[in-house]
Amino acid sequence: MSQAATAEDDFDSAQLTDEIAAAFADWRRSGRFGHLCGRSPSMQHVFQQIGRVAGTAVTVFITGESGSGKEMVARTVHDLSRRRKQPFLAVNCGAISPHLIESELFGHEKGSFTGADRPHEGFFERAHGGTLFLDEISEMPLELQVKFLRVLETGMFTRVGSTQSHAADVRVIAATNRPPAQAVAGGALREDLLYRLNVFPIELPPLRAHAEDIPVLAEEFLADVCRREGQGKRFSAGALAQLACYRWPGNVRELRNVVQRAYLMAAGQVITDEDLPSAALQPAPAAPEVAGDGAANGAAVTIPLGTSLAEAEYRLITATLQHFNNHKERTATALGVSPKTLYNRLKEYASRKPQAAPAKGP
């Protein structure tokens, strides 16, 4: 909310500054920052943004693919804020029926609609003094986005079926896994709400864009399972190298799941590449858009329906290669294939060069 809220006044701001400094000292030592870990420049940037905003009352807007750590960021902001002794509530707007979401958020009075046989406290009331994390904000019905924007602007909300407004002593953190501009263009997110949320955006990179953190994260997740299950295991160098090669469409969450599975699969004390799912099982990148990871900046190739698979592959490979200025490694990574596979294809194309391009269909 915009006004300084009551729960925020009890805390000594010097104490908070000390705690945030301690969190950074801890990060330098351990690679962990609150609920998050990572040492890459992009994660370091995220931690700096958290450190800057946590102690304020500002609404934070977190974007990033599913599994990239948005909720962990929200929890870290809460834990480093004056509100950390009060509730942190996470609400997935996409998981609540559109008919119920207004009363879930703002509450309702008895008799305000059929089935409302008693008054109901909404999330804004239950999170009083604390933090409300609203995930998948672009799944919120558009009419409700109007009301939500008004709550952000005025700090006041109204229960369904009531005319009385209440002060919302809640710090809001919103998130979406859809690129916000795209959600606006597609009509799922109101532009005025996006402007309001964009006061303090935090963009989480997909895991493939900070692959240097994969070993740190994998070791962290492995240490977690070992602690829980009570048996020590470690990765072979080959296993760590293989983890670093995956594309991780499910991001950090998927990495955590793969590590937990590998722990169970490994018969001995060493987790080898044999205990990991084969790279071939990984879903292919969403074609025809190249990578879709920002590295390709939304560049696209258009492949008409009816194009043969061989021709589509040729066009996608050559367009990606061109996009990455002939950089073979980055091209292979974006396409989710090994450099060797890419070289083999290019050799094949070169050998039939006289045709310039494969014939269109049979």
Ligand SMILES: Nc1ncnc2c1ncn2[C@@H]1O[C@H](COP(=O)(O)OP(=O)(O)O)[C@@H](O)[C@H]1O
């Ligand atoms: N930077 C990180 N460091 C440690 N664990 C992480 C990190 N990012 C994500 N995770 C793990 O991945 C899981 C999914 O993260 P989450 O924040 O729920 O993703 P999102 O909300 O973006 O879908 C978390 O439960 C946590 O175990």
Ligand SMILES: [Mg+2]
């Ligand atoms: Mg989530």
